[in-house]
Amino acid sequence: MQLQVKRGVERLCDAQAEEVLASCKRPLVRLSGDDWEGDIHTKVSHSVAKQMQLPVAQVALRLRDEIRKETEAVSTCVVTNNGYVNISLRDAFVRGAMRAMLSDESRRLNVPRMSSERVVVDYFGPNVGKELHMGHLRSAAIGAAVANILEFCGAKVFRRNHVxxxxxxxxxxxxxxxxxxxxxxxxxxxxxxxxxxxxxxxxxxxxxxxxxxxxxxxxxxxxxxxxxxxxxxxxxxxxxxxxxxxxxxxxxxxxxxxxxxxxxxxxxxxxxxxxxxxxxxxxxxxxxxxxxxxxxxDKVRDVPESCYAKRVFALVERLVSEGHAARRPDGSVTIVVGDDATTADDVEGGGDGASRQENELVLITKEGSATYLAVDLTALEHRLREHMADKVLYVTDAAQRAHFDKLERVARQVGILQGQQVEHLGYGAVRADDGKKMRSRTGAGVAVADVWEETLERCTHEVEKKGEFSGAVSAFMARKLAAGSILYSDLSTAHKDPYTFTASRLLNQGGNNLVSVMYAYVRGRSILRRLAQSGGDRVGEGVEVPEDGPFRDDRSRRLAVRLVGLENAILSAASARAPHRLCKYLWALARDFTRFYEGTRVLEAGGASAESVQMVDLFAKAVHLLLSLLNVETLERL
Known part of the structure; x- marks a missing residue:
């Protein structure tokens, strides 16, 4: 769905199109929430207007005319008062997109690879000797999901745990x-x-x-x-x-x-x-x-800071010899960043400027130990050389942003960073019900082990309450549900925002949580199993799906459009480093499927609707794919 809008922007902006598309901070297109908004809408006209210095209304009208040229996909295209362009898709295009997704033998559901970058994702990073608290788990959950999404989109990813x-x-x-x-x-x-x-x-x-x-x-x-x-x-x-x-x-x-x-x-x-x-x-x-x-x-590789023990002191000596850093009279080694960076000799002599003191960073303390900055600088240099990385992503507490800003400035100043990029994904704090930072009775962060035990107990009750599962089977299912529920709860919130964790809400149906998605998935898998048991070797085999004509009902069409939006959800999550967009899409997809399931009969006496069965099959595959990107395992029964 992005392709049609992208081509419209390219025709409208010509040589400036690439710059305009790169400047878009929001997804290029979004699935609409109401029928009057069409199937999808885009706000890209605002970015184009800013780039071309033209009124938004004028740009939106011209963009509408360009998008209307995509006649195979676009049925109607209108402009709203706020400069949005609302687009309705042709049913034949939606059906064709679904067929392409189902026929993709690579199991990617026809989602293209968009990058061949080499990316190091640094996440988790607890200090040894400390119990893991929920902040550590948040870093691990976000980092692992971002790494999976980037890898799925074509990047070569190196997962690193900087212990x-x-x-x-x-x-x-x-x-x-x-x-x-x-x-x-x-x-x-x-x-x-x-x-x-x-x-x-x-x-x-x-x-x-x-x-x-x-x-x-x-x-x-x-x-x-x-x-x-x-x-x-x-x-x-x-x-x-x-x-x-x-x-x-x-x-x-x-x-x-x-x-x-x-x-x-x-x-x-x-x-x-x-x-x-x-x-x-x-x-x-x-x-x-x-x-x-x-x-x-556990796909992340542990790389303790002590691995750089020899390298860090060698790097500092090199920076001193090259004039980037200087020894102070007390034995420490410092580096000056910013406009005063060329005055390292003055630092060695003592210096006298207040501005220099503000921009002076310590690499080696007077006691002789390397600082976090020196170790991270060494690790960055090693990763760029060893992995030939184009980009290094750090997933840490938002409070550490200043540290990574300094790291990037120093690395560029001394020539370690040249064309490569450094990104910091800062996440918000985990809060309790009262809105305060989640802490234990001792004042420390709540231990992951304690949260795990409580959630596992609740999930065991959820699995066993109907009496269908017990023993080893229920224990296996409960562990999957507990792990997935905690991760999904974290990832469903934008990483920049703090989020409130409450174990009692993890299993409430109806909200944007894993159990709502999982129940919809289990229903879909149940339909497919019943179809297979009735003798169907292949979904929709022997039944012709119409090329044209309307869908069976509005619920079927809404689900079909949502399924076709899978590519847009994954690519926008990758470009924005935003796993919560996948959770938002999953929740909407599960909601649309539940409405479809409750109002449309898929299996009927004497046969089944081929198109409906294909949508059920595609729904199950899409949910399984997205949850795997979020490191969540699916359940066949619940």
Whole structure:
């Protein structure tokens, strides 16, 4: 449907068409919500008018005349008072588009590839030693969906999880253990934990009961890990230690200084407890990976910050030698961005300008540790060289936008970024019912594990309430529904906006949530199964679908137009990095299918309507495709 409008714009704007189309921030076309708006409408006349410096009304009329030339697809085309162009499609065009979608053997439903870019998508990125909260899951959900959509549209995508195992929190945790809980250092060592777990496992295999776990008496916070709970215990305990360390840093300035020195030693591989920290980091990442697998988000590759340990200091030395950065008298290394970027020598001498201080960014602290900026700059350079990326997308909390703006400015200034692009997809906070940021009783972000358990319990009840499923079958279905419901709830909100998460609303039918879409999908699949059981080897086999003539009823036509809008939904979601547009389309598609299902008989005594069956088949395939792009698994029964 975009093609007809695009060709109209190209004829109208001629040489300026590409620039006009690129400047459109909204989808080129939208499916209409009311009959009086036609089947689709476009607001592109506003962009054309701005580019050509002409009145919107004049441009809209000229665009209408150009679109009317698309006689094979367009039935009527009118202009509204606000400059919108409303378009009604010919039934023959809609039928032809549906046939092309169904006959596509690549299972893409005739959606074209629009890009061959090489894109790195950086998302998730939790710090080790911390429990995952809903903000982490939001990054993972959005990042994975955007990566899938871009890949589907033809891009070569590299999914990367920039794990935080190299920053200030590492030094804080280790310094707190050294000063206030040294016995735990042994408990967290790989050899100690693995030995105890192996002994317990061996005793269980021989039929003996496992002895009482040995408590760590210095803190009373954890027992020796068992094979079943080792990862969770370590992650939870380290999370508590980190909170204690942060409080200590706020109370005692000297402790903060020692933490910074500890961080520098860890980063340079000179810390005497280096192996202990490495085991803590590995165990923490394993726990994070387990949670990702619950949500089928495990395609992302873990790349810890420590992978750049040698590269980051080499990069900073190179920037100093090239004159981009300078050493200060206190031992730190800084870089000046903006108009003062050529005054690095003045920085080394001390400098005296207030504006320079505002634009002066630290790469290496006076204690000798690399900053987040330095590590991210190193990672960016590596990704551009290693993956030959055209674009790097960062999916993080919106509060980090300033950091990534600085990263891009520095990267362009020193020549790391040239023709490539950097994008930051900042997402809003996850809120509770009261509108405040979602937090646990301790004041920390609500743990994903807790939300998962509550949602899984509700979904198990939803699956089993009719008494048709139980045992392993219901458990399998409930896990799919729970994971999908949480992801869909997140993705259905524009990533820039905060969203309110409430487990009790996930399964309310009628709203834009997964269960509404899933029930419609299950109904469609049920029709197809019944048709197959009645002897139909192929949908619509032996029955001729009319080329012309009206649809059976308005419900059938509305569903057909909605199905043909699949391509527009996917391409607009890809160009805007907006998975919520797929959710919005899915909800509207499920609503139109439900109305069609309730008002139009597909299977009748002695036969079936071939056109209706084809629409049911196409609906099921479209829903399955879109949910897979959102990392949501479908259910055949519910």
């Amino acid at each position: 935080g195992d190299f920053g200030a929190h590492a030094g804080q945790i280790m310094r707190y253990l050294v000063e206030y809980d040294p016995t735990s250092l042994d408990a967290f060592s790989e050899a100690h934990v693995d030995r105890e777990r192996a002994l317990e496992s061996a005793r269980q295999q021989r039929g003996y009961s496992v002895w009482a776990p040995k408590g760590i008496h210095t803190s009373n916070r954890m027992a020796q890990p068992t094979p079943e709970t080792g990862v969770a215990l370590i992650v939870n305990t380290i999370g508590e230690i980190y909170r204690c360390a942060k409080r200590k840093c706020a109370e005692e300035e000297g402790f903060m200084g020692r933490c910074k020195e500890e961080t520098a030693e860890l980063q340079r591989g000179r810390n005497r407890h280096q192996k202990v920290w490495r085991h803590i980091a590995t165990t923490s990442m394993r726990g994070h990976r387990d949670i990702l697998e619950n949500f089928k988000l």
